[in-house]
Amino acid sequence: MAIFKHLNREEYSEFVCGCGAAIINIGITFPINKVIFRQMLHGMALRHAANQLFSEGFRTLYRGIGPPLLQKGISTSLMFGTYDAIQKPLLNTNMNVTISKGIAALMAGTAEATLTPFERVQTLLQDNHYNKQFANMRDVIKVIATKYSATEFYRGVTPVLMRNGPSSTSFFLLRETANKYIVLPPNAWAGFRVIKEFLTGAFIGALNSTLFYPCNVLKVHMQSSLGGPFISIRQAAIDVYKERGRKISYFYRGVHMNCTRSFVSWGIVNLAYENLKNVIKKN
Template sequence: MGEQNHSPGKELQHWMRAEAPGKKIWHSQAYALGAISNFMSTFLTFPIYKVVFRQQIHAVAVSEALRQLWHEGPQYFYRGIYPPLLSKTLQGTLLFGTYDSLLFSLSPDGPHSLGHRWAAGLMSGVVEAVALSPFERVQNVLQDGRKQARFPSTFSILKEFNSYGLWGRMSLGYYRGFWPVLLRNSLGSALYFSFKDPIQDGLAEQGLPHWVPALVSGSVNGTITCLILYPLIVLVANMQSHIGWQSMPSLWASAQDVWDTRGRKVFLIYRGGSLVILRSSVTWGLTTAIHDFLQRRSHSRKELKD
């Protein structure tokens, strides 16, 4: 096909400008495609995430994390899936939709520079962190095996948070660990969107099928971003697993505790990193490929109608 010789990123910019030249665009399609792709990838990769979470909390090997889950029984294996399933679906909706809207607000006529992509990605990550941090907080409490007896359900956790009072609900409840979440999400989104199109464009010039550059681009971005930000992922998991007025160390104390319990060694901070990086690679590879595929089908249908 002749289309395979064109840059995917430049094709997208051309399509968007052709649909509404010179106008501020609200890309509803990007929201829908982001929701679909993230829902699918989250469901498929949840088992990997659960093993990784146990490693982050207990600093154990993969075999020990699997042994814990096996000992708890299959009825608890998918315990905690609903918050991430909902939050990741919303994440995809916000991430792709907000990014496209912000990008074309910053540069409605294109071309979109690295600075434009970085700024739009950074801001979309901020929106994502504000909207979804409470979901991640509940999810991390649910997945901590030490709290199954005290908090057997999502409702029991919400009841605990709502008993704190207004400020306590925010700082100790739903938005516990917010600042590292904000840093992780904003930087992660900026890195992903800044380098997704250049990698995809370079691979597309080799004449590969459209899904291959998208899959590889998403996988490479997911791997690199996760590798860079993994210490923040560990910090968030540990901060958000705490609950109760008497067990809420500060951000610095939490970071120091993680460093000390990992023997002050970087490689122990990255324990569980192999699986989480694998999950990130698979998740973002699938997400990017599905988003790109559905986006092209949508534009092909529009061209046929025209």
């Protein structure tokens, strides 16, 4: 894209800080995410999902971390970097500030959907039904690439698109609103800034994760299949509805743990991002 051809050092730093923040976050929160995944896939209670992972042992606890580490590193880099790269030219056209930032955030989130193959591979690695079939990320990629078409990597892309664009828009607009109205005095204790940055990301992340949780449930349901016909998001919703006792509330099985994970995760991302940006500015 022409918009990325003339980025300066400060603009490139947005990509670097986003990537660094994601890597720090994934290393800390991956075990929690894996418990949530089992709840999404099997509709099981928190205690049963945690016991299942515990019984499998520590050796498999970080099994599947490769795809999210790559996917989140790149996607969060794209999220922050693309948002910054797109919104500045739009603002220079005298477009309404809120509209320009909303468009930039929506495009940044949509761009992340190109990384759906990482989520696809992660789903298969975290599903215990494939524990014996796949040893690692390389195995999954090799099987999909040799035995199936390239479109198999993008199974479940529709709920990803439904989640990414709107959630990124919500994140950036709410984040900027919080930064605008929650202003600390110049001589405030440094700890207050840390708390502010963590809680800003944490509350927005928790809100978004709850609002878009059903999209993740549908994505996991669609991506847990390997081969065979692709189902529509409507059919996926019907399948999950029937499998879970025809109760809409069961679409939110695991939402509490997911909300907690997102609270911690996005708090870490926002805090790490802001601090990495400060470090780069000083150097």
